[in-house]
Amino acid sequence: MRVLGINAIFHDPAAALVVDGRVVAAAEEERFSRRKHGKRPVPFSAWELPELSAAWCLASAGIDVDALDAVAYSFDPGLCRDAAELGLSDPWDWLRVDYARRAPQFLAAALPGLDPDKVRFVPHHVAHAASAGLAAPPAGDDTAVLVLDGRGEVASHLAGVYRDGRLSPLYSQQLPHSLGLLYEDLTRHLGFLHSSDEYKVMALASYGQPRHLDLLRDLVRVTDDGGFQVERIDWSSMAKAVAAGGELAEEHADLASSVQVRLEEVVLDLSRWLYDASGGATTLALAGGVALNCVANARLAAEGPYRDVWVQPAAGDSGTALGAALHVAGELGDRSAPMAGADLGRGCSDDELEAELRRAALPYTRPASIAAEAARVLADNGIVAWYQGRSEYGPRALGHRSLLAHPGDPDTTRRMNDVKGREQFRPIAPMVRAERFAELFDGVYPSPYMLFVHRVKPEWRDRIPAVTHVDGTARVQTVHPETEPVVAELLAEFERRTGLPVVVNTSLNTAGRPMVDTPREAMELFGSAPVDLLALGPFAVHRGALGGAR
DSSP, X not given: OEEEEEEOSSSSOEEEEEETTEEEEEEETHHHHOOTTSSOSSGGGTTOOOHHHHHHHHHHHTOOGGGOSEEEESOOGGGOOOTTXXXXXXXXXXXXXXXXXXXXXXXXXXXXXXXXXXXXXXXXXXXXXXXXXXXXXXOSSOEEEEEEOSOOSSEEEEEEEEETTXXXXXXXXXXXXXXXXXXXHHHHHTTSOTTTOHHHHHHHHTTSOOTTHHHHHHHEEEOTTSOEEEOOOOGGGTSOOOOTTOOOOHHHHHHHHHHHHHHHHHHHHHXXXXXXXXXXXXXXXXXXXXXXXXXXXXXXXXXXXXXXXXXXXXXXXXXXXXXXXXXXXXXXXXXXXXXOOSBOSOOOOHHHHHHHHHHTTOOOBOOSOHHHHHHHHHHTTOOEEEEOSSOBSSSOOOSSEEEEEOXXXXXXXXXXXXXXXXXXXXXXXXXXXXXXXXXXXXXXXXXXXXXXXXXXXXXXXTTSGGGOOTTSEEOOEEEOTTTOHHHHHHHHHHHHHHSOOEEEEEESSOTTSOOOOSHHHHHHHHHHSOOSEEEETTEEEEGGGGGGOO
């Protein structure tokens, strides 16, 4: 079966293509449109579809629209109720629902040749659940699945279990109670952009103390039936509101810390309830925007009852495109194959990369090993723009569209945040060869998608200060030679030169912009930022050589 998945209703519009139960392509619309998150999550934008990413998914697989067996849309307007009835202040929500009802016709207009009758609505949280439970590595037994986000049609949470590829829902928390909306409200109060900058709040929390934890335990409570209650919170009673771009103080870090810790506690309690309700499933799969909170994920893995915890790398709404497609493919009789990796987006052949370099009239070389060349620059404390293979699906740079740097220089964090135009309290992350992980870090292993934090062992903190956060943790990506041979070679060569088996890895973009997706975008970033080497596939462009460029 050939099923195209579509996410469009809230934010992070995306498309994914599943053929015979296997994901063959998936990408966010922002990588094509160059609008961060694709659009803002307002009702007036609900009609906007991931037209460019959907067309690319089909073209990349050589599939015509009329050859699709189904199109899966990750929202079911038939489940919706009036926003006021749900306790939400969203007077234009009816418009969002109306646009969703018309999605089959909108899709047929965006993808000429599509039969609108092939469009199937998939409940939002079922799509999230499928993106985790059906894409996770085989567990050998039942897989519990926990979905937590801002909102779907009428709920903000789904707990269930996959048995033989079929979801058995066990509980769904109804709106307005929502952990995702709670964190969004705090994000807005702290002067950040909600439905976008929640990860900044998580980073800020490490600088504070949970002084308001007792109050938040009263206001955010777990219920005996597997759900939770969130009361209205007066944020200003704990810390004054911050204007966009305003100055943050200790009180704001303390508030962020308090909410972060309470979030972790609630997620733990929900996971324990699910463990019992599922009959003791040993594997837990996570999805939904809250599952991008790598601090909470790490605590759940350490203190929860599960043997394994797996997080969908595109855990946010973009991942519902994949989940919807997998769910419908399953209904049509296909058995889902686990995700082999997150490199599901656009890529270029070596010939195409070289043609782009020639078109840009950039001086370049083709070294014997681009990995060794990059390692040499990194060992000299240079910054490398690393563009290799297909782009990543989801918000994490995983060695395909990355900025790399030396982890041993304490000033690297400042330099990288300056290059990217980010706040200086933001941490940067390490990548490490899988076989060296246990020597440096404690925590979840393997961690190929950078979705958990790990404790940096005390003897290594002074050796890799750039990637050791203020709380002694690091958000680690483990690199496995069989799946990432070029990155693994780079790490081995860097260690040979420096004695450090770790390299700084952050996303190949600057603040407010989507990650680089095409060679031209990589060259534009290289030309506008203080980066020493552009490693574009097997080709090298050195900053020092640009003086001769015309």
